[in-house]
Amino acid sequence: MGKSFFISDVHLGAESSEKEIDKRAKLIRFLELISDENAQNLFILGDFFDFWFDYKKIIFREYFDILCQLKKLAQNGVQIHFFGGNHDWWMFENGFFARELDAKIYYEPTIIEINSKIFLLGHGDGIAPSDWGYRNLLAPILRNPVSIFLFRLIPAEYARSISRIVSSKSKLYTQERNLHFETEYEEFARTKIADGIDYVIFGHLHLPTLKKIDSGIYANSGDFYQNFTYIVFDNETLELLHL
Numbered sequence: 001m002g003k004s005f006f007i008s009d010v011h012l013g014a015e016s017s018e019k020e021i022d023k024r025a026k027l028i029r030f031l032e033l034i035s036d037e038n039a040q041n042l043f044i045l046g047d048f049f050d051f052w053f054d055y056k057k058i059i060f061r062e063y064f065d066i067l068c069q070l071k072k073l074a075q076n077g078v079q080i081h082f083f084g085g086n087h088d089w090w091m092f093e094n095g096f097f098a099r100e101l102d103a104k105i106y107y108e109p110t111i112i113e114i115n116s117k118i119f120l121l122g123h124g125d126g127i128a129p130s131d132w133g134y135r136n137l138l139a140p141i142l143r144n145p146v147s148i149f150l151f152r153l154i155p156a157e158y159a160r161s162i163s164r165i166v167s168s169k170s171k172l173y174t175q176e177r178n179l180h181f182e183t184e185y186e187e188f189a190r191t192k193i194a195d196g197i198d199y200v201i202f203g204h205l206h207l208p209t210l211k212k213i214d215s216g217i218y219a220n221s222g223d224f225y226q227n228f229t230y231i232v233f234d235n236e237t238l239e240l241l242h243l
């Protein structure tokens with residue numbers, strides 16, 4: 001049985017073109033590594049794209065190279081699992097990833113068993129109790145069918161421009177929030193491990209972590225634009241690696 005890889009918070013398309021070129025080269029290397037390893041699973045734990053919206057007939061050309069690599073992986077038998085983050089929430093169950101890449105799409109933290117280990121996986125947005133504003137104000141708007149319907153009416157080029165403005169604002173907010181949230185994530189993981197989960201893995205905080213808690217592990221895949229970290233499960237142990 002092949003290995004399972006976990007990555008999150010690539011924020012494709014979020015940066016200056018210079019940084020974006022470097023990031024994409026590393027991401028392609030990562031995807032080639034998965035292919036070389038004959039991996040079984042690729043878990044994308046959210047915020048892979050700076051912005052994604054499943055239009056019926058449009059995909060953004062800025063993601064073309066990466067989507068081609070993902071298609072190759074899918075064709076070679078790697079199961080792709082996509083957890084929508086707060087930046088790429090609008091990945092629908094019958095959308096591009098599901099149809100073209102045979103990906104499984106998740107909207108909530110989900111329990112998955114791999115080689116008799118129990119994983120709890122998710123992007124992690126809204127986990128921290130003190131993230132009240134996101135959970136009660138922003139998330140309900142993002143997930144409301146009416147706002148999704150209205151957003152679809154905006155021409156894609158404009159929608160992308162709007163997302164850039166929102167995304168650059170939320171990034172500033174991300175920096176200061178993270179350290180404060182870290183202990184809350186660990187506490188959350190601790191309760192899940194007490195309930196019998198072996199490995200709790202999230203993204204969202206951009207803080208690469210692998211920490212033993214009682215009989216389990218809390219891990220965070222970090223990010224793939226500053227830290228370039230990812231997690232591997234070789235069906236025995238969990239490792240946090242750096243590209």
Ligand SMILES: [Mn+2]
Nearest residue numbers: 047085086204
């Ligand atoms: Mn996020």
